[in-house]
Amino acid sequence: MTQRINYxxxxxxxxxxxxxxxxxxxxxxxxxxxxxxxxxxxxxINGCGFCVDMHVKEAHIHGERELRLHHVTIWRESTLFSPRERAALAWTEVLTKLPEHGVSDDIYEQVRTQFSEKELSDLTFQVMAINGWNRASIAFKAVPGSADKAYGLDKAQLA
Structure with missing residues (x-):
């Protein structure tokens, strides 16, 4: 894959x-x-190879267990995530996919039981940011692993 432009x-x-x-x-x-x-x-969810590569490496550097990283795609079926983590993943999915009729009260209440108002606001900004990065990386075909050295991701030693 060749990057289209360097944004x-x-x-x-x-x-x-x-x-x-x-x-x-x-x-x-x-x-x-x-x-x-x-x-x-x-x-x-967005199919951003550059960002999946980057965030697996970041999580590894932060000490995340390998099996949990593999289970992120099946978090609903996995027993490896806490209720708070499940709520964050549910919020991420609903804000990333944005249903036609918006975020349901049921999902909001489920997430609200795990996060304070401040935390939920901060979590929402986190989801907004990654979705923005995903869109730029996908649009311009950022090459997975191409920025490892610049971002210190070579420390993950996952190449």
Missing amino acids: VQQSPELFRKFLEFSNQLHESAIEVTIRDLVTLRASQ
């Missing part, structure tokens, strides 16, 4: 601002384990 070079200021926004999420009320699960799941 970082073409729109450096917009890239910098979006990266700044995404980096600010590291200071959010959402723990790193859930951030890793959310970014991986949204990237899987």
Whole structure:
């Protein structure tokens, strides 16, 4: 696969601002384990190879267990995720797929039992950010693994 254009070079200021926004999420009320699960799941749903590759490596660096990473696609059937993680994954899926009639009260209430208002707001911004990155990476065919060294993902030693 060959990247179409380098959107970082073409729109450096917009890239910098979006990266700044995404980096600010590291200071959010959402723990790193859930951030890793959310970014991986949204990237899987969207079919973003660059981002799936990146977020598997990030999660590995953060100490995530390999089996849990394999189970993210089957999280509903898996016994490896806590109720809070399941709620985050459900929220990620509904916001990534956006049903025709919006987010149901049932899903909102399910998620609301696991997250404070602040946490739910921060989680929503996390989902917004990864969906934005997915769209840029898919549109311009970002090559999986091509930014490993720049982002320190070579430390995952998963190549």
